[in-house]
Amino acid sequence: MADNTFSEKILVVDDEPLISDIIARSLEAEGYGCHIADNAEDALEVLSENSFSLIMSDINLPGKTGIELLSIVKDQFPDIAVIMVTAVDDRRTAIKALQLGAYGFVIKPFDINEIAISAVNALERRRLAIQSREYENRLENEVRSRTAEIHHREEEICVRLTSACEYRDVETGSHNRRLGLYASLLAEEIGLEQQAIDEIRIAASMHDIGKIAVPDNILLKEGSLNNEEFEIMKRHTVIGAQILKGSSISLLKMAQEIALNHHERWDGSGYPNKIAGEKTPISARLVAVIDVYDALVHKRVYRPPIPEKEALQMISRDKGSHFDPEIFDAFKRVLPQLRRIRLQVQDR
Ligand SMILES: [Fe+2]
Ligand SMILES: [Fe+2]
Incomplete structure (x- = not known):
């Protein structure tokens, strides 16, 4: 299912093959490359070998929960956007997921369009976040190098003044x-x-x-x-x-x-x-x-x-x-x- 020709790759994590299949198909129809993992451990292994822009993960997974996966991803792969997929009666957990840094959540049963719309939104937010961080970094580097240049000039003037006296x-x-x-x-x-x-x-x-x-x-x-x-x-x-x-x-x-x-x-x-x-x-x-x-x-x-x-x-x-x-x-x-x-x- 994974397709390396797409620049935006999405990892779908769900233990129900039927659901992960529907999600992956609807995303592939929009041109994204998808990879499926059926538990958090497998997902982490895939993440260590491939780069993804987005993870769509079920909350109730066997073994590590989707919430645990989310906090590991936020810690180790902070640039990956995460959308949680959750059952209707699981809203409180979904809110907790948002507080932990999830970009959104989709409630089951979902409309097929909802998947693609949430993915597009999350990827756009991710793109803007990365862009603004890069801009801040550039700005910081520029300020740092300007400051160094000013110090260098000040030093040079002092050294020349001193050598005039010498x-x-x-x-x-x-x-x-x-x-x-x-x-x-x-x-x-x-x-x-x-x-x-x-x-x-x-x-x-x-x-x-x-x-x-x-x-x-x-x-x-x-x-x-x-x-x-x-x-x-x-x-x-x-x-x-x-x-x-x-x-x-x-x-x-x-x-x-x-x-x-x-x-x-x-x-x-x-x-x-x-x-x-x-x-x-x-x-x-x-x-x-x-x-x-x-x-x-x-x-x-x-x-x-x-x-x-x-x-x-x-x-x-x-x-x-x-x-x-x-x-x-x-x-x-x-x-x-x-x-x-x-x-x-x-x-x-
Ligand atoms: Fe002196
Ligand atoms: Fe002296």
């Missing part, structure tokens, strides 16, 4: 890149949300953007800064925040809080605002640790690199005074990964 000070380019990579690792380790993990990679690399306004004689000075020079250097935090302020882009908002606060200390003795503890945004507390670590283990205009072991001893003393102790512990846990980043992104 022209002033050649040693900071790789430092900024490493800092971004360290920051997203550490953000993940301390359990920040995925969006923050993604954004901090770029935002952290912009932490010293305010240095663009620090004069060359201070920025590039070989040797330590005197008090007056250091006061000017400190202004890179406030200037960086001014460059980035007022944006509605969350990446830039984060970049601004990092630029302003990455020299604040856990005990409130940092700059520019001497804020302490958790009042300093977590992004900036995080950057504070890796900024100092990376600066120490690499060469600076004013000093050679410090061996990592020694650098770690130095910064460990500042846990709880300069650095948020919890973030510092997380930093130590990800240290092996940070070392790998150092190998990948080396100073020019």
Whole structure:
């Protein structure tokens, strides 16, 4: 009885051969391909091997009932429409079937035309449901890819802005890149949300953007800064925040809080605002640790690199005074990964 030349195939499930035969014939007369199963188990086997658009199933079947078949089909083959065929005194079950997702029901004894009309209606509803789901999926994918594109553009602009500043000070380019990579690792380790993990990679690399306004004689000075020079250097935090302020882009908002606060200390003795503890945004507390670590283990205009072991001893003393102790512990846990980043992104 099955006919693979039809695109819309219908599975008729009934234990009374006379009834399934009448149903199948009336549907075939309308051009559908039909297959007959006389119980739910057989129907499921046929369903696992062939694809159908519609099932017309009796409710009172030997073994699994038509209702049980319906819930299995809705679960495993959600795209197949189901019409229940039921005895007159079985209306309550028929309503339950509709609630379970049946597309309709036909009451026995039925008029032969009723079968074809219910099938056409159910197949049309199914077609519209599939079409609207596909449309929604397309729309969702489009929104997702547009959003990704916007993020990509935002990132590119930030990276180019940062690299413009790096022209002033050649040693900071790789430092900024490493800092971004360290920051997203550490953000993940301390359990920040995925969006923050993604954004901090770029935002952290912009932490010293305010240095663009620090004069060359201070920025590039070989040797330590005197008090007056250091006061000017400190202004890179406030200037960086001014460059980035007022944006509605969350990446830039984060970049601004990092630029302003990455020299604040856990005990409130940092700059520019001497804020302490958790009042300093977590992004900036995080950057504070890796900024100092990376600066120490690499060469600076004013000093050679410090061996990592020694650098770690130095910064460990500042846990709880300069650095948020919890973030510092997380930093130590990800240290092996940070070392790998150092190998990948080396100073020019
Ligand atoms: Fe800085
Ligand atoms: Fe830095």
